Amino acid sequence: MSASTNLKPPERHPDAPAPGELLGPHYDECFGCGGGQEHGLHLAARAGEGVSVTAEFTVKKAHQGAPGLAHGGVLASALDETLGSLNWLLRTIAVTGRLEVDFVRPVPVDTKLHLDAKVTGVKGRKIYSTATGRLGGPDGEIAVKADALFIEVKVDHFIEHGRDEEIKAAMDDPDQVRRARAFEVNP
Numbered sequence: 001m002s003a004s005t006n007l008k009p010p011e012r013h014p015d016a017p018a019p020g021e022l023l024g025p026h027y028d029e030c031f032g033c034g035g036g037q038e039h040g041l042h043l044a045a046r047a048g049e050g051v052s053v054t055a056e057f058t059v060k061k062a063h064q065g066a067p068g069l070a071h072g073g074v075l076a077s078a079l080d081e082t083l084g085s086l087n088w089l090l091r092t093i094a095v096t097g098r099l100e101v102d103f104v105r106p107v108p109v110d111t112k113l114h115l116d117a118k119v120t121g122v123k124g125r126k127i128y129s130t131a132t133g134r135l136g137g138p139d140g141e142i143a144v145k146a147d148a149l150f151i152e153v154k155v156d157h158f159i160e161h162g163r164d165e166e167i168k169a170a171m172d173d174p175d176q177v178r179r180a181r182a183f184e185v186n187p
């Protein structure tokens, strides 16, 4: 995704969570971060400096592709979720338009994947970002990496396309911040 090379990285939103702060799940039923998904990734992301995040995800038995190894699609989901959480630091609602993944090393079950991601540039509604997943620690060897293009959308994207049942349940949540974050809207 070379279109981002000439772009300047954006400023973090003044109300973005401070560096080091856990972002917490944005939606309880999210496969990437929600506590309500038994076999979900339960990925926990933390704000970094600028528009960057770090995250951790432990590969479980339910995430296998080959025996004892993480499924590639699950690893792509972990990268997608980490990259998606960057938008919270911009306070922009956006969805993944394009995700390009390199699988560098196999990732065994019970491994903790240490992820980091940052926004590299913004042009109009297009948000370019990049992420890395490492083994053994935040400075360990690279197992997966991705470049992504997120596209800014209006909240109507979710209201128009989502299933009524889940939209209604999310909107009826009495917690205002949780209600807003389900749709990634600025609270």
Ligand SMILES: CCCCCCCC(=O)SCCNC(=O)CCNC(=O)[C@H](O)C(C)(C)COP(=O)(O)OP(=O)(O)OC[C@H]1O[C@@H](n2cnc3c(N)ncnc32)[C@H](O)[C@@H]1OP(=O)(O)O
Pocket: 026, 032, 080, 081, 082, 083, 084, 085, 086, 088, 094, 095, 096, 097, 098, 124, 125, 126, 149, 151, 153, 184
């Ligand atoms: C904390 C949150 C964690 C969340 C993590 C998970 C995030 C996700 O997985 S989101 C779910 C997966 N993604 C989706 O479902 C998105 C489905 N796609 C769509 O709805 C639409 O294609 C959408 C909204 C991305 C773009 O459609 P639309 O709004 O009509 O935009 P459109 O006008 O076509 O494109 C806008 C710009 O983006 C570019 N663009 C759009 N899609 C792509 C793409 N796939 N590749 C390259 N460029 C693209 C267009 O070329 C255009 O560029 P320019 O402004 O320079 O002309």
